[in-house]
Amino acid sequence: MVQRIGYAAGAYDLFHIGHLNILKHAKSQCDWLIAGVVSDELCEASKGQRPVVPLTERLSIVQAVKYVDEGVEEVFPDKLDTWDHLRFDIFFKGDDWRGTAKGRALEDRFAKVGVEVVYFPYTVHTSSTQLRLALAAINANQVGANR
Numbered sequence: 001m002v003q004r005i006g007y008a009a010g011a012y013d014l015f016h017i018g019h020l021n022i023l024k025h026a027k028s029q030c031d032w033l034i035a036g037v038v039s040d041e042l043c044e045a046s047k048g049q050r051p052v053v054p055l056t057e058r059l060s061i062v063q064a065v066k067y068v069d070e071g072v073e074e075v076f077p078d079k080l081d082t083w084d085h086l087r088f089d090i091f092f093k094g095d096d097w098r099g100t101a102k103g104r105a106l107e108d109r110f111a112k113v114g115v116e117v118v119y120f121p122y123t124v125h126t127s128s129t130q131l132r133l134a135l136a137a138i139n140a141n142q143v144g145a146n147r
Contacts, residue, residue: 006030036074
């Protein structure tokens with residue numbers, strides 16, 4: 001029996017329902033799901049800031065999710081290098097990439113090695129960025145109240 005291996009990469013910082021939804025939907029489309037947790041250094045390079053939660057803790061959280069068969073640290077900036085190391089058949093991505101230049105380039109590069117790119121709906125009402133902003137606002141209010 002051929003086993004389809006899926007790969008869902010993310011920072012998974014401030015783990016929330018959107019992260020859980022991606023992992024749940026990804027697992028429903030493959031036999032073995034690998035979740036790649038982006039290293040602190042790669043997060044900083046791509047997003048301009050380090051995650052709130054350190055890599056070892058984010059990796060432990062993701063590995064504990066029942067939909068994840070294997071959790072790994074993602075250390076390669078190029079997804080094809082990650083594929084070369086893990087050999088997955090399906091790459092899962094949020095649909096905020098669908099139709100963009102970056103998304104089309106990713107699809108073209110993966111098509112050359114036989115990897116299907118599957119997009120899932122982005123959870124609009126919850127994101128790590130929104131949670132980070134809310135925490136900053138709460139912290140600012142507490143600092144202001146203590147003056």
